[in-house]
Amino acid sequence: MHLINTSLDDLATHGGSDRNVILQKKVGQHRELLLGLARKYIWWLSAEESLDFPARVIAQVMNIGVFSDVGLLVAALGEDCLVIVLQQADAGQFSGRSWHYWHYRLGLATTDGVPPLPIRHIPDAI
Numbered sequence: 001m002h003l004i005n006t007s008l009d010d011l012a013t014h015g016g017s018d019r020n021v022i023l024q025k026k027v028g029q030h031r032e033l034l035l036g037l038a039r040k041y042i043w044w045l046s047a048e049e050s051l052d053f054p055a056r057v058i059a060q061v062m063n064i065g066v067f068s069d070v071g072l073l074v075a076a077l078g079e080d081c082l083v084i085v086l087q088q089a090d091a092g093q094f095s096g097r098s099w100h101y102w103h104y105r106l107g108l109a110t111t112d113g114v115p116p117l118p119i120r121h122i123p124d125a126i
Contacts, residue, residue, distance in 0.1 A: 019084045027054040030076045037061050037069060058085045059093040062102055079106055091120035 027034060034057055038050040041060040050057050061073050062082060074082065086094075086102050094102070096117060103114040 019088065023055060023081055023084050026077045026081050027051070033072060033076050034058075037065070037073065040069070041065065055085045055088060056093070058082065059089055062086070063094050063098045082106060083108065089118050091118045093118075 031051065034051060034054060035047045038045075038047040038057045041064065042050040042057055045053075058073065058077065058081065061069055062085065065073065082102065083106050086099075086106065086108065089099075094117065099117050100109075100114050103109045108114075
């Protein structure tokens with residue numbers, strides 16, 4: 001796995017802003033690809049609007065993308081960006097099947113398995 005001037009251990013210890021800088025750099029370099037993928041996989045926003053949330057576009061392709069689109073995404077952005085998206089995923093962005101696949105595919109699974117899917121916490125009513 002190749003990483004942009006960092007390692008997985010560094011990514012694990014850095015805050016979200018460092019990860020977002022890495023992600024934004026790659027997104028800027030591959031804007032046209034992401035626009036095309038957004039047109040295909042983000043149906044509730046325009047492609048331009050969806051690039052305000054590039055991690056959502058990437059997660060959507062990782063979750064429901066066809067093999068060729070996923071291959072384009074990996075080749076363009078690199079596995080390091082996919083790791084960032086997976087580790088910052090919101091509840092509902094990945095199916096259980098995709099969640100497990102990507103943890104194993106990116107080498108993030110441990111001997112204990114895969115971390116649980118993110119869950120949405122709803123605060124108690126007042």
